[in-house]
Amino acid sequence: MxxxxxxxxxxxxxxxxxxxxxxxEVKDLHVExxxxxxxxxxxxxLNFTLEAGETLAILGESGSGKSxxxxxxxxxxxxxxxxIAGGEIRYRGQDLLAMKPxxxxxxxxxxxxxxxxxxxxxxxxxxxxxxxxxxMFRVHQKMRRRPARQRAIELMRRVGIPAAERRxxxxxxxFSGGMRQRIMIAMAIALNPxxxxxxxxxxxxxxxxxxxxxxxxxxxxxxxxxxxxxxTHDLGVVADVADKIAVMYAGRVMEAADVYxxxxxPGHPYTQGLLESLxxxxxxxxxxxxxxxxxxxxxxxxPGCPFSPRCPYATDLCRSELPGLLPIVAEHTSACHFRDDxxxxxxxxxEEAQA
Amino acid sequence: MTGYIIRRLLQFIPVVIVATLIVYAMVFxxxxxxxxALSGDRPMSEQVQDRLREQYNLNxxxxxxxxxxxxxxxxxxxxxxxxxxxxxxxxIQQGLPVTLTLAAVAFCFQAxxxxxxxxxxxxxxxxxxxxxxxxxxxxxxxxxxxxxxFLLQLTFGLNLGWFPIAxxxxxxxxxxxxxxxxxxxxxGIVARMLRSELIEALQSDYVRTATAxxxxxxxxxxxxxxxxxxxxxxxxxxADLATMMGGAIVVESVFNxxxxxxxxxxxxxAQENTIVxxxxxxxxxxxxVVNLLVDLLYAVLDPRIRxx
Amino acid sequence: xxxxxxxHTVVPAGDPAPSPAPKASAQxxxxxxxxxxxxxxxxxxxxxxxxxxVMLIAVALFPQLFTDHNPRDCPLSRSRQEPSAEHWFGTxxxxxxxxxxVIYGAxxxxxxxxxxxxxxxxxxxxxxxxAAYFGGWVDAVLMRLTDLIFAIPYMLGALVxxxxxxxxxxxxxxxILIVFTWPTMARLMRGSVLAVINNDYxxxxxxxxxxxxxxxxRHIIPNSLGPVVGYAAVYTGVIIGAEATLTFLGVGxxxxxxxxxxxxxxxxxxxxxxxxxxTFPLIFVALTVFAFTTMGEALRDxxxxxxxxx
Numbered sequence: 001m002x003x004x005x006x007x008x009x010x011x012x013x014x015x016x017x018x019x020x021x022x023x024x025e026v027k028d029l030h031v032e033x034x035x036x037x038x039x040x041x042x043x044x045x046l047n048f049t050l051e052a053g054e055t056l057a058i059l060g061e062s063g064s065g066k067s068x069x070x071x072x073x074x075x076x077x078x079x080x081x082x083x084i085a086g087g088e089i090r091y092r093g094q095d096l097l098a099m100k101p102x103x104x105x106x107x108x109x110x111x112x113x114x115x116x117x118x119x120x121x122x123x124x125x126x127x128x129x130x131x132x133x134x135x136m137f138r139v140h141q142k143m144r145r146r147p148a149r150q151r152a153i154e155l156m157r158r159v160g161i162p163a164a165e166r167r168x169x170x171x172x173x174x175f176s177g178g179m180r181q182r183i184m185i186a187m188a189i190a191l192n193p194x195x196x197x198x199x200x201x202x203x204x205x206x207x208x209x210x211x212x213x214x215x216x217x218x219x220x221x222x223x224x225x226x227x228x229x230x231x232t233h234d235l236g237v238v239a240d241v242a243d244k245i246a247v248m249y250a251g252r253v254m255e256a257a258d259v260y261x262x263x264x265x266p267g268h269p270y271t272q273g274l275l276e277s278l279x280x281x282x283x284x285x286x287x288x289x290x291x292x293x294x295x296x297x298x299x300x301x302x303p304g305c306p307f308s309p310r311c312p313y314a315t316d317l318c319r320s321e322l323p324g325l326l327p328i329v330a331e332h333t334s335a336c337h338f339r340d341d342x343x344x345x346x347x348x349x350x351e352e353a354q355a
Numbered sequence: 356m357t358g359y360i361i362r363r364l365l366q367f368i369p370v371v372i373v374a375t376l377i378v379y380a381m382v383f384x385x386x387x388x389x390x391x392a393l394s395g396d397r398p399m400s401e402q403v404q405d406r407l408r409e410q411y412n413l414n415x416x417x418x419x420x421x422x423x424x425x426x427x428x429x430x431x432x433x434x435x436x437x438x439x440x441x442x443x444x445x446x447i448q449q450g451l452p453v454t455l456t457l458a459a460v461a462f463c464f465q466a467x468x469x470x471x472x473x474x475x476x477x478x479x480x481x482x483x484x485x486x487x488x489x490x491x492x493x494x495x496x497x498x499x500x501x502x503x504x505f506l507l508q509l510t511f512g513l514n515l516g517w518f519p520i521a522x523x524x525x526x527x528x529x530x531x532x533x534x535x536x537x538x539x540x541x542x543g544i545v546a547r548m549l550r551s552e553l554i555e556a557l558q559s560d561y562v563r564t565a566t567a568x569x570x571x572x573x574x575x576x577x578x579x580x581x582x583x584x585x586x587x588x589x590x591x592x593x594a595d596l597a598t599m600m601g602g603a604i605v606v607e608s609v610f611n612x613x614x615x616x617x618x619x620x621x622x623x624x625a626q627e628n629t630i631v632x633x634x635x636x637x638x639x640x641x642x643x644v645v646n647l648l649v650d651l652l653y654a655v656l657d658p659r660i661r662x663x
Numbered sequence: 664x665x666x667x668x669x670x671h672t673v674v675p676a677g678d679p680a681p682s683p684a685p686k687a688s689a690q691x692x693x694x695x696x697x698x699x700x701x702x703x704x705x706x707x708x709x710x711x712x713x714x715x716x717v718m719l720i721a722v723a724l725f726p727q728l729f730t731d732h733n734p735r736d737c738p739l740s741r742s743r744q745e746p747s748a749e750h751w752f753g754t755x756x757x758x759x760x761x762x763x764x765v766i767y768g769a770x771x772x773x774x775x776x777x778x779x780x781x782x783x784x785x786x787x788x789x790x791x792x793x794a795a796y797f798g799g800w801v802d803a804v805l806m807r808l809t810d811l812i813f814a815i816p817y818m819l820g821a822l823v824x825x826x827x828x829x830x831x832x833x834x835x836x837x838x839i840l841i842v843f844t845w846p847t848m849a850r851l852m853r854g855s856v857l858a859v860i861n862n863d864y865x866x867x868x869x870x871x872x873x874x875x876x877x878x879x880x881r882h883i884i885p886n887s888l889g890p891v892v893g894y895a896a897v898y899t900g901v902i903i904g905a906e907a908t909l910t911f912l913g914v915g916x917x918x919x920x921x922x923x924x925x926x927x928x929x930x931x932x933x934x935x936x937x938x939x940x941x942t943f944p945l946i947f948v949a950l951t952v953f954a955f956t957t958m959g960e961a962l963r964d965x966x967x968x969x970x971x972x973x
Contacts, residue, residue: 366807369807370807370810370811371814373811374811374815377815377820378819378820378823381820381823381824493708493960496956498949499900499901499903499904499907499949500904500908501904501907501948502945502948502949505927506945508934513938520934601816601817604816604822605818605908608912609931619819619822620822623826624826624913635815643814
């Protein structure tokens, strides 16, 4: 899989950004959308870090800013209306947001690459899939047509496409959904990136295919020691694959922790709500607990904690003061005023407290 | 694919037959006696008139006349002879190069200028270039061909004297103004079509993917955006080529060019029916063949289309 | 399509309980038209072309309001004058006041344009609707028929037909233009109906037992006519251009009719000596065609959300 010429040139293109620090670090990121109807604050002070070989799941409802996060890291956010209002995104210590556009472009697809949700619309419908994969080698490594095509076939074989050499000239619409997503993955890992961002990679797929695609991603990650950011709204997907979880709500991280810890002892009422809304096999027959209400409008954020209007434990403090993302124990942070009580299961609703 | 082509060709047969039949009927059932028109003021003996009638099958029932004519066209490439005895094919061969050159100039103009304008407007959407292109397009599409023709004749021909305003004596230079006139409306349509298609393509998921792959903006636009947006534009250009023959009638008349369009116009007025029918048959065939080619081209450009 | 469709999905045909729903739908309809109107007023092209059009229509209907001269009062003594304070557009070969001639020329052009457009709008929409709704052989026959007419360049067909007529009135010119242009309208309507007919609300209406007439009237026509109407306005401009061209070529209207095409025809022989004879009718033809096409485009943008690719 890793042949010599490919490795050297990949390293060559990365040498100019070699630095120290974590693989990827997002610090106090703010992204807004400036529209006619006002400014929508999509991301409000996002923080997380990702190390090589680690899988971070970013979990959230639609509109929580998780896809915007991915697009901002990739540098493919539509600007305007998008606007980066502040913060840093450091890749191996270098701030991506301060880079020259050309320097940043050379990182895209080479060091940081991305898989999209809908492979059918994300692959070019009028170009053969082999061509689209080979384009990575041809553009970034100046490879000639034939060897690039050969590499594309190898990649297609690696991601589990049967009869790859026969199908290399086929078009996206001639593949099944799962196969298309595998092609998308092949394209994203073609140049052995350090960071792979997968934006809802399995949402559009059948349940049986979902598991296969997730397994493939996991395998490839281990093989290449990639940092994987898995963006999803599906708690079920997360549990199997992720090492760390960051729960996003209204453009903020509400809670971030090790995957086992967060499932066992959520440190934020929102996370708790999400977990309780999952159907459980050991609780058959009981009603699902949906979180009441809707996420706040991004153009009109409530003061204080953004979850307070829907939080059963909310107090006046919550409604007036924004809690910071602070540690409860090591490696477990939460943006709740009552994070300690929550974590230890001692938190009571105001009614319970009255009684 | 072969099956599709054969089926399309078979479908075209009735179209060609009925279309030519209609024109044939309109031409030969017109009031007025072409033989008498031919003789003009000179007296012509009854025998001569009868011989001419016999020679041009004018005594046969109408459908037989038509059948004999079409048989000649499709078996021997014989488009008949004029009443003066000159083969119509001769006249066609004389006018065809002029009309084809005119069509080629117009086609190049609308393809190149239309594409450049459309791409610039889409890539620099909402900028000054975009506004400028849009305003010019509204004007170009809205003005009638006749107005554009005279406008160019007056400004660039008479006032500035840059281009000849009539005939084809000056070689390629004399084709420039007529070519622009013939192309004007379609240039506007091409540019507008390409603009909106490209804007849509540039907002698509696959273009976002290409950007995420680290491709340069120029490559994203040309290889990924343009490749998709060109499909309807190329189809339009092809279909437009087929209708250019009609436009050539007006343009060749205004610029007094010795092409098929001007020829057919003069022949209609002179009641030279055989020439009219010959040229019209050729135009209908041209239309039908070009349209078939456009359909096939469409399948080549868009792999999602498969003709069964 | 979506906005238009939604307004009509509110009340499926055969709704057993027409309680507050119809009222809501009526209000939505009204606001839909208000939306269209407001978006039209925001479009500068629409404002310019509509103003122009109102003026041109006034000129066509009441030419005597715009000039004191009689268009047929042509003393040869004052022929071939350059534009002056007295004769704004100069005088022509016969000595007629050219401004008056041009003003009186509007009527015939507009008449042909309006007759043809209204006819093909009715004829084309009806045939297109039938073809799309019933499909099968109705559709096949109609489509072959349009193929047929498209295969003959319309300019050619009109030339052949009109050259054969000794006397040509507005109606002759209109007739031949109708014959050669209705297929465009029919195809447009067919496409527009096909886009609507597979929507769930049509299926729903059918499942609820609504008959073809009800479905066409309540669901299909309101939702598919928008783009067709816009196009019809564009087409009026095209038709007026075609009439001027045919007349210019000598196979359209004849003297003593007053028409821009005839004026252009006369003027072409004096292109070098008296360009103003060409310029003034040309400006009017161009303005009229421009006004119709531009307003049609604006209407199409406003009525057909699909074309709003901005």
